[in-house]
Amino acid sequence: MKPANVLVPVAPPSARQVALSIRDIHVRFNTPTRELTVLERVNLDVYEGEFVCLLGPSGCGKSTLLNVVGGFLEPTSGAVHFRGERVSGPDPRRIFVFQERGVFPWLTVEGNIAFGLFKLTEAQRRERVAHYVKMVGLTGFEQAWPHELSGGMKQRVEVARALAANPEVLYLDEPFGALDSITRHSMRSELLRLWEAERKTVLFVTHDIEEALQLADRVVVMSAKPGKVRRIVEVDVPRPRDISSARYLELRDSLLGEIGLAHHI
Numbered sequence: 001m002k003p004a005n006v007l008v009p010v011a012p013p014s015a016r017q018v019a020l021s022i023r024d025i026h027v028r029f030n031t032p033t034r035e036l037t038v039l040e041r042v043n044l045d046v047y048e049g050e051f052v053c054l055l056g057p058s059g060c061g062k063s064t065l066l067n068v069v070g071g072f073l074e075p076t077s078g079a080v081h082f083r084g085e086r087v088s089g090p091d092p093r094r095i096f097v098f099q100e101r102g103v104f105p106w107l108t109v110e111g112n113i114a115f116g117l118f119k120l121t122e123a124q125r126r127e128r129v130a131h132y133v134k135m136v137g138l139t140g141f142e143q144a145w146p147h148e149l150s151g152g153m154k155q156r157v158e159v160a161r162a163l164a165a166n167p168e169v170l171y172l173d174e175p176f177g178a179l180d181s182i183t184r185h186s187m188r189s190e191l192l193r194l195w196e197a198e199r200k201t202v203l204f205v206t207h208d209i210e211e212a213l214q215l216a217d218r219v220v221v222m223s224a225k226p227g228k229v230r231r232i233v234e235v236d237v238p239r240p241r242d243i244s245s246a247r248y249l250e251l252r253d254s255l256l257g258e259i260g261l262a263h264h265i
């Protein structure tokens, strides 16, 4: 049975500032054989400094929504505003980290993290790179080439590169999906540590309930065909999160029920 009264959509306090406003987004794709509505009436506000996870089954439109929010895809209707400005295309102030994109193989760790910092002076660039190399625990590997690194280290380089660019918002599309479970766990705590230090606004796509519950302030549960916001859940478990606490387990069970997996695993 689905636990009652556990998943209550929470309206964040109005005093908080909206960073990202997603209004009435519809996305329809017309292929030669059919018309496919991928997103329908999607509305969401993400607050400054908030960590929000988009959670939903494969194919529910999470990446499509992230592409719309990042300005890579024009929605069929609706609008996205970032800090009051309508999003009409990609912008270096908004940085993406993808699961498969990876680091540039022709640049060292240092070169990768410095990529995009061309507006800084040499001294500033060196200082910024050193700061993030240390932050992601890659001291000693500054001159290493990507082929000399493990998958987790490469992903850390990518996260460091994204943070070093000092974006106003970070969009991450299943960035740890290709990693083994031990590395994935350490990358999650790493990302949280960085987020706690920098408090960037983060929108993070995942289909992993545990990942969403361990990371997010709020979890946006999406349903499929067409993709809609089904529920928004505040993760009211203090950090560092005790994943064996009654509240955590209660939220996990509720989310499992929400996406129709209760009693199947």
Ligand SMILES: Nc1ncnc2c1ncn2[C@@H]1O[C@H](COP(=O)(O)OP(=O)(O)OP(=O)(O)O)[C@@H](O)[C@H]1O
Pocket: 029, 030, 031, 036, 038, 056, 057, 058, 059, 060, 061, 062, 063, 064, 065, 207
């Ligand atoms: N350019 C496109 N043209 C036609 N259909 C598309 C296009 N892009 C995505 N789709 C369809 O939209 C649906 C949603 O895809 P999307 O990649 O956004 O889902 P997702 O929730 O991110 O899935 P996953 O978790 O598997 O990555 C899928 O059915 C996909 O086939």
